[in-house]
Structures are given as C-alpha cells and as structure tokens.
Amino acid sequence: MAITASGASPRSLYDPTSELLADPYEVYARLRETAPVRRIVGPDGRPAWIVTRYEDVRQSLADPRLSLDKRRALPGGYQGFGLPPALDANLLNMDPPDHTRIRRFVARAFTARRIEELRRPVRRTADELLDALESGGRESGGRESGTLESGTLESGGRADLVASYAAPLPIVVICELLGVPPRDRRDFREWTDALIAPDPARPERMKAAIAAMLAFFTELLAHKRAEPGDDLLSALIAARDEGEEAGEEAGGEASHGDGGDRLSEDELMSLAFLILFAGYENTVQLIGNSVLALLRHPGQLAALRAEPGRTAAAVGEFVRYEGPALLAIRRFAVEDLTIGGVTVPAGETVMLSLAAANRDPHRFADPDRLDLDRDTAGQVALGHGIHYCLGAPLARLETEIALNALLERFPRLALDVPYEELRWRPSTRARGLIALPVRF
Numbered sequence: 001m002a003i004t005a006s007g008a009s010p011r012s013l014y015d016p017t018s019e020l021l022a023d024p025y026e027v028y029a030r031l032r033e034t035a036p037v038r039r040i041v042g043p044d045g046r047p048a049w050i051v052t053r054y055e056d057v058r059q060s061l062a063d064p065r066l067s068l069d070k071r072r073a074l075p076g077g078y079q080g081f082g083l084p085p086a087l088d089a090n091l092l093n094m095d096p097p098d099h100t101r102i103r104r105f106v107a108r109a110f111t112a113r114r115i116e117e118l119r120r121p122v123r124r125t126a127d128e129l130l131d132a133l134e135s136g137g138r139e140s141g142g143r144e145s146g147t148l149e150s151g152t153l154e155s156g157g158r159a160d161l162v163a164s165y166a167a168p169l170p171i172v173v174i175c176e177l178l179g180v181p182p183r184d185r186r187d188f189r190e191w192t193d194a195l196i197a198p199d200p201a202r203p204e205r206m207k208a209a210i211a212a213m214l215a216f217f218t219e220l221l222a223h224k225r226a227e228p229g230d231d232l233l234s235a236l237i238a239a240r241d242e243g244e245e246a247g248e249e250a251g252g253e254a255s256h257g258d259g260g261d262r263l264s265e266d267e268l269m270s271l272a273f274l275i276l277f278a279g280y281e282n283t284v285q286l287i288g289n290s291v292l293a294l295l296r297h298p299g300q301l302a303a304l305r306a307e308p309g310r311t312a313a314a315v316g317e318f319v320r321y322e323g324p325a326l327l328a329i330r331r332f333a334v335e336d337l338t339i340g341g342v343t344v345p346a347g348e349t350v351m352l353s354l355a356a357a358n359r360d361p362h363r364f365a366d367p368d369r370l371d372l373d374r375d376t377a378g379q380v381a382l383g384h385g386i387h388y389c390l391g392a393p394l395a396r397l398e399t400e401i402a403l404n405a406l407l408e409r410f411p412r413l414a415l416d417v418p419y420e421e422l423r424w425r426p427s428t429r430a431r432g433l434i435a436l437p438v439r440f
C-alpha cells in the first residue's frame with residue numbers, strides 16, 4: 001500500500017528528505033484514508049505506529065494505557081533526544097502519579113486569570129518590537145524600494161517577521177514570566193533547532209546544544225537561588241527547597257520524585273527547561289503560521305482587520321489549520337491494545353498525528369480551508385487529556401495580541417516573496433517557517 005506520492009516504502013516517511021516536509025497535510029491525508037493506524041519507521045529510525053484519524057488520535061491522547069514514560073518502551077525500540085536526567089525529568093516523560101504531583105506545582109501559574117494579567121505587558125512588548133521593526137525595515141526597505149515593482153511602497157519597508165517579531169515576542173514573554181534576567185536571554189532557537197530539526201550530517205550539533213542547555217540551566221538556577229525575584233522560577237525553587245527542608249526535618253531522604261508534594265533537583269531543572277522551551281518554541285511558529293495564513297486569505301484578513309475583537313476566537317482556527325505541533329509526544333503501549341481496530345503490541349511506540357486529526361474531514365468539514373468562523377471545539381493542536389498544553393491560555397493570548405498589534409500597525413502588510421519560495425524548518429515534528437519576508 002503506497003503512502004507516499006511516489007509509492008515509496010514506509011521507510012521514506014520520516015526520512016529528512018521525504019515529501020512529508022514539503023506537504024505534511026497531503027501525506028497525512030493519504031495515510032488517514034488508506035492506513036489510519038500504520039506501522040512505520042519513526043523519525044528516530046526505529047519502528048513506530050502512526051495514527052491519523054481524529055477519533056483515534058483524540059481517544060489515544062487520553063488513554064492511560066499509552067504511557068509517556070520511556071521506561072515502558074521495548075529495549076531498543078525507542079531512542080529519544082538523549083537528554084541528561086536534569087533536563088529529561090519533565091512532564092512530557094511522565095505518567096501519574098509523578099505527572100500529577102509536578103503539574104500541580106505549576107498549574108496555578110498558568111490559569112486563564114493569571115495569564116490575562118499579562119495582556120498589557122505582552123502588548124507593550126509587541127508594540128516595542130514593531131517600533132524597532134518599522135524603523136529597521138524602513139531603512140532596508142527604503143534602500144531597496146527601487147527594485148520593487150509596486151509604486152506604493154516608497155514610504156514602506158520590509159522585514160523578516162519571524163526574526164524580528166514572531167520569535168522575540170514569546171522569548172521575552174516567557175523569560176519575564178520565568179524570571180530569566182535580560183543578560184541571560186538569547187535567541188534560544190539555535191538550541192531547539194538542534195533538537196527538533198536535527199541535521200544527520202552534524203550529530204555533534206545536538207550534543208553541543210544539550211551541553212550548552214545543561215550549563216545554562218545550572219547557572220540560571222544557581223543565580224536564582226542566590227538572588228530570588230518575584231517570578232515563577234524563584235517560586236518553584238522556594239517550593240523545592242522548603243519541601244527538601246521539611247523532608248529532612250522529618251528524617252526523610254532528599255526528594256527524588258518519591259511522591260508527596262516534593263520536587264527533586266532534576267525535576268526542578270527539567271520543569272524550568274520544559275516551560276522555557278515549550279513556552280516559546282511553539283508560539284513562535286504559531287504566530288508566523290497565523291500571519292502567513294492571513295496573508296494568503298485576503299478576505300479573512302480584511303474581516304479580522306474590520307473586527308479585531310474576533311481574533312481571540314480565531315486563534316482556535318489558526319492552531320487547527322496550521323498548528324506547530326504536527327505530532328504529539330510519542331507514547332508507549334503499556335499492554336497490547338487496539339486502536340482503530342488494529343492491535344498495537346505492548347512496548348511499541350505510538351505517534352499521534354495532531355495535524356492529520358485536525359484535518360480529518362469526518363470531524364471538520366472542508367478541513368483544508370481556513371475558516372475563521374468555524375467552530376473548532378475539540379481540535380487537538382494543543383493536546384487533550386492530562387497532558388493538555390499547560391501554556392494554552394498564554395499561547396492564545398500571545399497570538400491574539402501579536403496579530404492585532406501587527407495588523408493595526410501595518411494596513412498594507414503583504415508577503416515579500418512568492419509562497420513557493422518560503423522555507424519551512426526541516427522538521428517532521430514541528431511546522432514552522434525559517435523566515436517570513438514581508439513588505440509593509
């Protein structure tokens with residue numbers, strides 16, 4: 001059964017050169033129709049199952065028989081990023097009760113109400129970035145405007161919206177929330193690129209990125225312990241250290257994920273790592289993908305410009321249409337189980353395609369069409385069940401504000417290259433643009 005346009009073997013599906021990179025939706029549509037639960041070779045070269053129908057994906061996301069704990073994998077069956085325990089002891093590798101215990105530590109920081117309080121600072125950051133983008137873009141746009149065909153651009157400019165807006169906004173926001181001091185901030189994308197879009201020809205790049213991340217978080221925690229602030233990281237450190245002291249007073253051993261309401265040092269650092277990276281990586285892509293979707297749908301763009309109050313609701317459709325997480329975190333069958341009528345043996349790896357589920361025509365009518373009026377309830381771009389994205393309210397808020405601030409500022413915003421020339425990150429897990437050249 002052919003699953004690629006060329007009829008190539010399943011092995012080619014996650015090959016970095018595969019057509020999945022060029023058009024994931026088309027490849028997933030064919031899989032969904034012909035082999036909705038299919039054994040393939042996964043992105044790490046090991047066998048895995050890929051699930052593509054909405055009903056199967058949504059049910060599997062909440063199925064406790066699918067574990068995120070890689071100790072449940074068959075020996076030799078799964079190879080992860082090779083993160084050290086100080087970065088790997090995070091929510092996305094855990095099942096209850098450890099998952100429940102650790103999620104409790106941070107859930108309060110991410111409630112819709114707490115996040116709504118960030119509205120003003122996020123808007124201020126967006127406006128500042130647009131000020132810088134506008135003045136920088138006019139300089140370069142002015143210089144090059146003679147080469148543009150349109151005569152309407154003399155007072156306009158050009159910019160790469162990913163580098164100057166979509167990326168820095170979530171980085172600033174998550175660093176502020178966590179309490180990463182300005183001098184320690186950087187464009188962390190270099191590190192996540194090494195993990196999410198690894199270059200098989202340069203394995204040393206991933207090792208170097210992991211070593212640099214470990215050093216970064218070790219220093220950051222030491223610094224925050226010495227100089228606590230009014231931020232999430234300081235609160236987590238205090239919670240961890242208080243728990244530790246209480247444990248010692250009670251004559252217990254230091255906490256190492258042994259239950260109760262304590263946090264081990266590895267868990268603390270892994271949580272900081274997860275929140276920082278989950279906090280900006282996907283949001284960068286969602287802002288870029290949403291702007292692109294609007295620029296390609298002028299009618300919907302005009303409608304949002306006319307009624308910016310609709311943007312918050314429209315984010316649900318942006319994330320359904322071109323959400324940045326193509327796949328959920330890999331899961332392992334803890335027992336033989338049946339998905340969509342197919343038996344998946346215990347220990348095997350299961351990959352749930354969020355992108356395929358969100359474009360399943362049995363769930364969303366005309367799914368390849370962007371429709372900002374669509375009811376997107378139930379879409380799975382942010383997961384479902386106990387691992388549902390903790391940062392969803394923040395991601396939605398940032399995207400809403402980023403879009404409204406951008407559209408308000410630039411009434412003539414347009415793509416500066418043909419769509420076909422846009423370059424996507426070479427990743428089968430994450431859907432996002434390397435750059436988004438625009439004119440304004």
Ligand code: HEM
Binds near residue numbers: 323325388391
């Ligand atoms: C557009 C933006 C985002 C997307 C598409 C996204 C997507 C997801 C998805 C699909 C999951 C579930 C993974 C699974 O079950 O396999 C998840 C979990 C998670 N996300 Fe997000 N996310 C986004 C933004 C954020 C932000 C801004 C934060 C934090 C500030 C965040 C923090 C987390 C955390 C901590 C988890 C793990 C939750 C758990 O295991 O209990 N995410 N995210």
